[in-house]
Amino acid sequence: MAWRKNCDSMITTPIYYINGDPHIGHAYASIAADIIVRFKRLDGEKVHFSTGTDEHGIKVARSAENAGIGVREFSDQASQKFREMSSAVNLTDHDFIRTTEERHRKSAQAFWKLLENDIYKGAYSGWYSARDEEYVTAEDVVDGKSPSGATVEWMEEESFFFRLSAYQNRLLEHYEKYPEFIAPISRRNEVIAFVKSGLKDLSISRNKFDWGIPVPDSEGHIMYVWIDALVNYITSLGFPNDLRRVSEAMSNCIHIVGKEILRFHAVYWPAFLMSAGITLPKRIFAHGWWTRDGQKMSKSVGNVVDPFAMITEYGLDPLRYFLFREIRFGEDGDFSETTLRKRISYDLANDLGNLVQRVLAFIQKLGGSLTVNYDFSIKEKELYALSRNLVERMRPLIEKQNLHGALDCAWELIAESNKFVSDMKPWELAKTDVARLNCVLTALCESIRAISFGLAPFMPDTTRKIFDFMNVDGKSFTEVERDFTNQRCNPPVPLFPREK
RNA sequence: CGCGGGGUAGAGCAGUCCGGUAGCUCGUCAGGCUCAUAACCUGAAGGUCGGAGGUUCAAAUCCUUCCCCCGCAACCA
Numbered sequence: 146m147a148w149r150k151n152c153d154s155m156i157t158t159p160i161y162y163i164n165g166d167p168h169i170g171h172a173y174a175s176i177a178a179d180i181i182v183r184f185k186r187l188d189g190e191k192v193h194f195s196t197g198t199d200e201h202g203i204k205v206a207r208s209a210e211n212a213g214i215g216v217r218e219f220s221d222q223a224s225q226k227f228r229e230m231s232s233a234v235n236l237t238d239h240d241f242i243r244t245t246e247e248r249h250r251k252s253a254q255a256f257w258k259l260l261e262n263d264i265y266k267g268a269y270s271g272w273y274s275a276r277d278e279e280y281v282t283a284e285d286v287v288d289g290k291s292p293s294g295a296t297v298e299w300m301e302e303e304s305f306f307f308r309l310s311a312y313q314n315r316l317l318e319h320y321e322k323y324p325e326f327i328a329p330i331s332r333r334n335e336v337i338a339f340v341k342s343g344l345k346d347l348s349i350s351r352n353k354f355d356w357g358i359p360v361p362d363s364e365g366h367i368m369y370v371w372i373d374a375l376v377n378y379i380t381s382l383g384f385p386n387d388l389r390r391v392s393e394a395m396s397n398c399i400h401i402v403g404k405e406i407l408r409f410h411a412v413y414w415p416a417f418l419m420s421a422g423i424t425l426p427k428r429i430f431a432h433g434w435w436t437r438d439g440q441k442m443s444k445s446v447g448n449v450v451d452p453f454a455m456i457t458e459y460g461l462d463p464l465r466y467f468l469f470r471e472i473r474f475g476e477d478g479d480f481s482e483t484t485l486r487k488r489i490s491y492d493l494a495n496d497l498g499n500l501v502q503r504v505l506a507f508i509q510k511l512g513g514s515l516t517v518n519y520d521f522s523i524k525e526k527e528l529y530a531l532s533r534n535l536v537e538r539m540r541p542l543i544e545k546q547n548l549h550g551a552l553d554c555a556w557e558l559i560a561e562s563n564k565f566v567s568d569m570k571p572w573e574l575a576k577t578d579v580a581r582l583n584c585v586l587t588a589l590c591e592s593i594r595a596i597s598f599g600l601a602p603f604m605p606d607t608t609r610k611i612f613d614f615m616n617v618d619g620k621s622f623t624e625v626e627r628d629f630t631n632q633r634c635n636p637p638v639p640l641f642p643r644e645k
Numbered sequence: 646c647g648c649g650g651g652g653u654a655g656a657g658c659a660g661u662c663c664g665g666u667a668g669c670u671c672g673u674c675a676g677g678c679u680c681a682u683a684a685c686c687u688g689a690a691g692g693u694c695g696g697a698g699g700u701u702c703a704a705a706u707c708c709u710u711c712c713c714c715c716g717c718a719a720c721c722a
Contacts, residue, residue, distance in 0.1 A: 162722040199722070269720090280721085309720095331650055335717065338648050347720060371720075406722065413720090473658085477716090484657095487671075495684055503681035510680080567678070567686040575680090639682045 153390060154397035155426075156182045158196040159406060160242065160377045163223035164204045167230040168442070169435055169468075169480060170403065172452035176465050177432060177474060177548065178401045179236045183602035184543045186237070187622045193394050195381035196231055197242035198224040202370040206356040216356055220245055233456055234465070235605060240381045244358075244373055252380035253373050254361045259421035263308040269348040273300035305350040305360060307372075312416040313344045319415060325428055327411050328546065329475040332404060332431045336411045347413065375414045379423065391423065398426040399546070407431040430546045433477035450480050462604035463489045463641065466552075469603060474548040494641040496559050497596070500566075504589045505614050505637035507571060514633045515590055518583035525588040528565050531558050532588075532595035536622050539599055548603075555599040562592045590615065590629060598625050607640055 158178045161171050175196055182194045200220040209219035224243050231241060242249065257264075271280040274295040281297055320326055320337055327333035350366040351357070357367035376384075378400070382391045395418075402410050410429045418425050437448040455464050467485050470492065472478030508515055521529060535558055539551040566589065574582035594617055601608040601619065612619040614637045 159722085164722075202722085204722085271720095331716095335649055339717080339719080342648075342718085345719070349720090369720075370722080374722085403722090404716085408717090408719080409722090471657095479657090484671095491671080494682060499682055499684045501681095503685080505681095507680050563685055564687095566680070570678085570680085572680045641682080643682055643684090 153191055153193060153394040154185065155193040155195070155378075155382065155394040155399070156185075157194075157378050157381075157398065157400050159400075159402050160197040160199040160244065160374060161227050162199045162202075162204075163220060163227065164202075164208055165444070167227055167452060169450035169452050169455070170442075171227070172230060172234050172464075173435065173468055174401050174403060174432060175231060175236055176234050176468060177546075179234070180465075180469065180548055180602045181399065181401075181543060181546065182239075183237050183605065184539075187598070187601060187620075188540070189621060189623070193382060194237065194239040195242055195378065196236065196239055197377060197381075198227050198244070199370065199374045199377070200224060200243060200245045201357040201367075201373055203351075203354045203356065206354055217245075230452060233453055233461070235461055237605075242377050242381045244377060246380075249377060249380045250358050252384045253358045253368060253376045255385035256376045256379070256417075256421060257361055257368065257372070259423075260307065260417060263311065263420045264305050264349070265308070267304060267306045267346075267348075268301045269304035269306075270299065270301040272297040302352055303366075304348045304352070305363070305366065306346045307349045307417070307420075309344045309347045309413065309416055312419060313340060315419060316340050316344075316412060316415060319425065326425075327407070328428060328430045332407055332411075332475075336407065339408065340412060344412070371409055371413065372417065375409065375417065378426075393424075395424040395426055398428075400426055400429045401546075402429060402431055404431040404433060430475070432475055433472070435478055435480045437479070438481050439479055455485075459485060459489065462607045463493055466493060466604055469548045470552050472549065474546055489641060490643070492556065494639075494643060496556065496563065497600075498640040500559055500563050500596075501593055501611055501614070502637055502639055503566060504586070504593060505634055508586060508590075508634050509636050511575065513636070515586060515629065515631065516583045517587045517629045517631055518580060519587060519628060520580070521584055521588065522581075524565070524569065525584050528561060528588045528592055531561055532592040533625065535595045535599045536625055543602075551599075552603065555596055558592060558596055558599075562589060562596070565589065565592075587629065594629075595625055598622060610638075610640060 156178045158175045161167070178194065178196070182192050185192045198220075200223070205220065205223075206216050209216040212219055214222075220243075224245075228241055231239070244253075274281050274297045280300075317337065317340055320333065320340075324333075327336055347369075349369045349372050350360050350363075351369055352365045352367070355367060357370065358373050360366040360368055378398070379391050379395070382394050384391050400410055407429065411431075415425050435450065436442065437450055440446065440448060442449045452464070459467075463485070467488050470488060471484065535554060538554045542548075542550040542554065565585075569585045571582055571585050574585060593611065594615065597608045597611045597617070598619065608619065611617075614635050616632055616634065618624060
């Protein structure tokens with residue numbers, strides 16, 4: 146247990162762009178980060194956990210206009226929905242940061258100043274659609290029209306540029322030196338290929354609208370939303386104050402991001418940080434995307450999965466479980482309610498729920514208290530060993546964000562425990578050999594406690610229920626190492642009742 | 646010749662780096678148990694590992710070539 150740290154570390158979710166409602170993808174990223182944070186905190190680590198909303202940019206300004214309300218009011222309402230989502234998915238203690246907060250304006254402007262050696266004024270040019278009020282990429286321009294059918298014209302505006310081109314080699318060196326910097330590996334390869342193909346300088350300001358953070362000392366220019374957004378992570382740590390803490394936490398920071406925004410995090414953000422002289426994060430993990438019943442989720446098709454509705458329908462813990470058991474974290478997967486129901490029924494109700502029920506109900510039958518007996522035979526010893534090191538086996542997997550693998554470990558023990566019950570036949574021992582019976586039940590209670598601890602980061606409410614049945618405190622993984630003493634158990638209630 | 650990922654039992658995937666009787670989950674079929682949420686446990690069937698060629702005593706795994714699917718391709722939340 147020597148590796149346990151007590152220094153600051155940080156886990157982040159992306160800050161979510163408020164132009165749309167929270168959907169399952171947002172919930173997914175948040176829950177992933179939450180699982181990692183909870184695991185580390187149970188391990189005694191001090192973790193800073195941040196999430197929040199990204200609220201600037203012309204799209205938001207236009208949405209507010211369409212909604213007929215002020216942009217500030219629009220942002221407040223939209224951000225609130227994400228705050229509600231954070232609470233609906235049961236995020237553990239965290240900082241919820243909004244890019245429209247004063248602390249963030251200060252932070253972003255201070256950050257900009259640190260970059261000034263790498264910033265120069267130039268002209269940004271491209272095909273501009275006056276009706277859409279935005280630039281259209283050359284590829285999207287067909288017959289002089291934007292995808293929305295508006296005519297486009299070649300425009301130039303004064304813009305600040307960041308000398309990204311100067312960082313190409315330093316970035317490649319960093320990727321080389323820290324192979325764990327970008328995950329999964331396939332994504333890492335993509336990023337490296339992209340950087341090797343050559344980096345151009347980056348336009349980092351706009352002057353055609355004003356819903357953003359003003360560039361310091363430059364009337365009319367506002368920061369490009371990405372530079373604004375990325376800075377949120379250090380704002381949350383207290384930047385521009387508390388620089389020691391900023392560096393310390395960043396050096397131990399994992400950014401959980403969606404694969405669509407990996408480039409910003411794995412290329413632009415590190416380049417900015419290098420320029421600013423701030424420590425780079427330890428790792429950037431890009432998760433995949435969910436399809437819905439095999440189809441891409443899209444608003445126009447109307448098949449977007451609403452996390453609030455899923456929680457209402459199936460419960461939070463089952464949803465949290467499903468999202469990380471069904472696919473390997475980092476890969477794409479398919480969200481199907483049929484599959485979700487199967488997972489609940491087979492994995493949660495039959496395997497886990499029934500194990501807890503059959504053991505604890507049995508103890509109730511015997512009078513409701515566990516008379517411990519650690520005079521184990523080889524069979525109990527085997528199960529006991531598996532129980533004692535479950536968390537140990539999960540830890541390196543969690544460290545690599547292999548959340549799927551960590552759940553597999555827990556289910557391995559669940560399966561072993563169910564098998565153990567069948568093999569040991571406690572219902573027969575109850576009539577023939579009470580000492581052996583107590584050994585069997587003690588081993589089973591140990592395994593149920595271990596399983597509950599292992600699952601705590603994934604299904605905190607479920608773990609709490611089991612601990613309440615067993616009168617286990619459950620505040621820290623260190624508790625797994627303590628033997629039970631004789632204790633009363635409460636009558637269990639099925640954890641995942643069968644429907645109807 | 647843009648870059649990358651992938652094509653393995655009905656479905657979803659692991660195994661490919663370091664060649665050596667093809668594994669997991671679900672589904673299907675059969676059996677056992679009765680503590681438990683009709684849950685649990687055991688066993689079986691099912692694959693010429695995308696096609697073709699090559700290296701080798703031996704290839705899903707190495708080499709060559711072809712076919713198919715999916716991402717990314719620059720400032721886009």
